[in-house]
Amino acid sequence: MLSRVLEGIRSHDLYVTPSERYGDPRAKLLQGTAWDAVRPQAIRTLNWAVDAESSLRPLREALDLAYRTTAAQWETNPAVRLESFAGKDRLVLSPLDRPEEPASLRRLRNRVAAMLPRATLPDLLLEVQQWTGFADAFTHVSQGGERIKDLALSVCAVLLAQACNIGLEPVVHAGIPALEYDRLTWVAQNYVRAETLAAANTTLVDYNAQRRLARIWGQGEVASEDGLRFVVPVRSLHAGPNPKYFGSGRGVTDYNFTSDQFSGFNALIIPGTLGDSLRLLEGVLDRSLNG
Numbered sequence: 001m002l003s004r005v006l007e008g009i010r011s012h013d014l015y016v017t018p019s020e021r022y023g024d025p026r027a028k029l030l031q032g033t034a035w036d037a038v039r040p041q042a043i044r045t046l047n048w049a050v051d052a053e054s055s056l057r058p059l060r061e062a063l064d065l066a067y068r069t070t071a072a073q074w075e076t077n078p079a080v081r082l083e084s085f086a087g088k089d090r091l092v093l094s095p096l097d098r099p100e101e102p103a104s105l106r107r108l109r110n111r112v113a114a115m116l117p118r119a120t121l122p123d124l125l126l127e128v129q130q131w132t133g134f135a136d137a138f139t140h141v142s143q144g145g146e147r148i149k150d151l152a153l154s155v156c157a158v159l160l161a162q163a164c165n166i167g168l169e170p171v172v173h174a175g176i177p178a179l180e181y182d183r184l185t186w187v188a189q190n191y192v193r194a195e196t197l198a199a200a201n202t203t204l205v206d207y208n209a210q211r212r213l214a215r216i217w218g219q220g221e222v223a224s225e226d227g228l229r230f231v232v233p234v235r236s237l238h239a240g241p242n243p244k245y246f247g248s249g250r251g252v253t254d255y256n257f258t259s260d261q262f263s264g265f266n267a268l269i270i271p272g273t274l275g276d277s278l279r280l281l282e283g284v285l286d287r288s289l290n291g
Contacts, residue, residue, distance in 0.1 A: 020240065121164075122171075125156045132207045137199035138191040150178035154187040162192070201264070208263045218260025227255040227270075240271030 008014035015024040030038065049055045074080070079094040119127070129135050135152035157171040157179055168188070173179040208214050231251045232239035239250035250271075257266040 021242070122156070122160060125160055126153070128204070129156055132203055134200040134203040134207075137203055138196045141190050141193065151187070151191075153178040154183055155191060158184055158188045158192055162188070205259075205263045205265045209261055214261040214263070217262060220259045220261045220263075222260040223257045223265070225255055225257050227253045229253050238269050238271055 005014065009016060009022050012022075014022075016022040017024070029035070043050060079096075081092050081094075082089045083092050084090075129152050133152075135155045138151070138155050158168070161168050161171050161184075168181060168184045171179065172181045172184065177183060209220050214220075229245050229251055230253075231246050231249050233249065236250075236252075238252050240252070241250050245251060253270040255268045255270060256264055258264050
């Protein structure tokens with residue numbers, strides 16, 4: 001009986017309450033009037049039909065066609081086979097051969113590389129600031145819209161230091177007031193925070209959406225997501241347990257969203273790996289409902 005119970009818990013046929021790892025993730029979904037209030041807008045945002053059958057029918061037909069096509073070509077397909085391993089059959093797919101690059105592609109790559117300027121990362125960041133003015137989104141934590149001289153230069157230096165995890169010392173330049181150590185420390189403490197970073201990122205996303213090339217790539221209505229898992233060695237409200245990925249410690253999952261216009265428009269920090277899909281859906285809906 002205990003073996004069957006453990007098997008049911010691991011396969012998520014049984015749930016334990018309260019439990020972060022073995023609880024029912026559906027319990028965190030919106031229920032009742034809360035779901036009814038956002039359901040029409042959520043369905044419209046995701047471009048799904050009101051009834052589930054209409055939405056699932058094309059998927060079911062496509063899956064059925066894929067199965068039938070695979071079965072019909074199984075005997076004549078040399079790239080797939082079944083092999084017995086440890087008393088069980090497993091599917092083996094032959095790797096695809098690497099196609100040879102045509103000479104025209106190599107010439108094009110070399111010509112494009114020769115046309116691109118050899119700019120440093122600080123130069124790129126400052127040039128993007130000139131295009132977009134994203135540094136204007138960084139406001140003082142208590143002084144509102146008051147600005148200081150060359151604030152954009154200081155903000156770019158702090159962002160570069162934090163993004164590269166190199167500390168402030170490499171971007172400090174004596175004799176340049178905007179790049180003095182005390183000035184950069186003050187800017188990091190008073191200007192760079194979650195809400196100003198989000199506002200600056202929105203400026204970048206909006207600017208990119210107006211580019212002609214970005215509109216060729218997509219309309220910004222489709223996104224992909226991916227995450228990285230990090231062990232957190234110190235006590236943190238954001239860290240959560242997951243023995244599969246973090247062993248006996250705790251960690252976080254950093255999820256990022258990228259639109260079909262190749263701009264990152266959102267990020268989520270998820271404790272452990274609990275309910276990743278639900279957190280992702282929550283992040284997408286929050287972005288859609290709040291613009």
